[in-house]
Amino acid sequence: MLIAQDLRKKYGTVTAVDGLLFEVRPGVVTGFLGPNGSGKSTTMRLFLGLDRPTSGHASVDGRAYADLPAPLREVGALLEARAVHTGRTARNHLRAVAAANAIPRRRVDEMLGLVGLEAVADKRVGGFSLGMGQRLGIAAALLGDPGVLLLDEPVNGLDPEGILWIRTLLQRLAGEGRTVFVSSHLMSEMAVTATELVVVGRGRLVATGTVADLTRGRGGSVLVRSDDASRLAPLLAGPGCTVVAGDPDTLTVTGIDSREIGRVAAEHGIALIELTPKAATLEEAFMEITREDVEFHAAAVSAS
């Protein structure tokens, strides 16, 4: 269980994390979603005690990270920026990390096998591809068989095979009862990997809930086909309802549901060929939730 309690971090005058309050439960994959620069990596670093919060608390199973007697045995972390000396071999890197928490050496070979790096275990990490580096980071995170995993953008730069591998692994780890907290700016990836979501923008909490909750009733549309589409469109359009014409006989309607569309069509004697509600994708929900934050961020980046 991870808990952020009114977590706040300022770097000089910039507030990177602004009063985050959320919980991450064990047993499911929780996605940490937000645009680039929204404070996800900073939040991860606060949970790991690498940065000190300006105010508030980040706790792991009820304790501050620095108070864990053998942190790698309780928390495994993959940071977005690499945390490996490029001059060392993969095996020696894992051995050094394992030794720091008295994790048996045998475990290093097991993890190299799990992530499929045995063949390059004695090669120096500097020559690794992005995907191999991510696999090594996962191996380091799992060394201590931790009950909590914090992974910052684990699928970044991975090929489809690697993405599928991480997705399957994370779901298996969560299925074993672990707390799995994964950040990403890729909504499509979180939609298939995560069950729960914590959405942030500009360092602030934007939404929490299940993927289903967050997509329900948000940005959904209805596909309408009718030979009389051009007559139907102005009847539907109005405040809170947009109608976009596609093919001559097709309309995409947002803002009112299919029941209402059917009623309007019947009132005016218009025959419908198709009336299909389409649930919002997480992508659409996310864009809607964070639109304001993204705009702010774009402005802030061009100014800095």
Added chain:
Amino acid sequence: MTAVISDDPAGLGPGRATLGTSLSSEWIKIRSLRSTWWALVAMVFFIVGLGPLFAAVRAHRSNQLGPEGLGFITDPAEISLRGIFLGQLAVGVLGVLVVTGEYTTGMIRASLTALPRRWPVLAGKAVVLAAVALAITEAASFAAFFAGQAALASTHHQASLSSPGALRACLGAGLYLTIIALLGVGLGFLLRSTAGGIATLVGIVLILPLLAAALPTPYSTDVIKYLPLTAGTQIIATRLDPTALAPWTGIGVAAGYAAAAMLGGLYMLHRRDA
């Protein structure tokens, strides 16, 4: 990787993060980087190669000049240990790299997430580096002494370990070099940058004496004798310089610089975000 219902499904056994685990981790780290070996090879080459070379050159010149040439060999022990003036750079750079190599690659984040109380990371690095440096510099110093004295044998003015101050000079050479390595560790934690750390190390050890020499006498000698190079290297002299600090006082002053740098580094390690 089976069920987490069992207390220890992965069979890890008990374990805590302590200074002891930091030491074993640092011991693996220091051996597994090529830079360590290059720095140590360079240092041994400077110490064992240069001191005896100086001794051989002086012996040759002295033999050419006859009795007047003995002025070249006033302190035979010190001559044979002069390679430490270059060797200190290699071992000091190693001290800086042990720390800044982690900051520049990001490895420090792995080290600190394993040992979040932080001080064991600094202590582990300092103890392991000091042990490695002391073992190798002591061996190199004795080797340089014996090779140097062999080179001086033709002048019949060579020293032996039983000569007054000779044993102290050999032991002290390794001690001084170890102190410089620790100065490098402290500067590494203070500055976090390889270039900055090495430049500052060279500045403190080699440049400060040059700058202080620009002061008018007697201020220049008064300042120079307290700088780490002059203070720390009195230990390899068997004919003492009356204007300098006594050997053990001097090495204590040099150790003070290293201790100050490490305390500063410890403060920054705890205070700054990693």
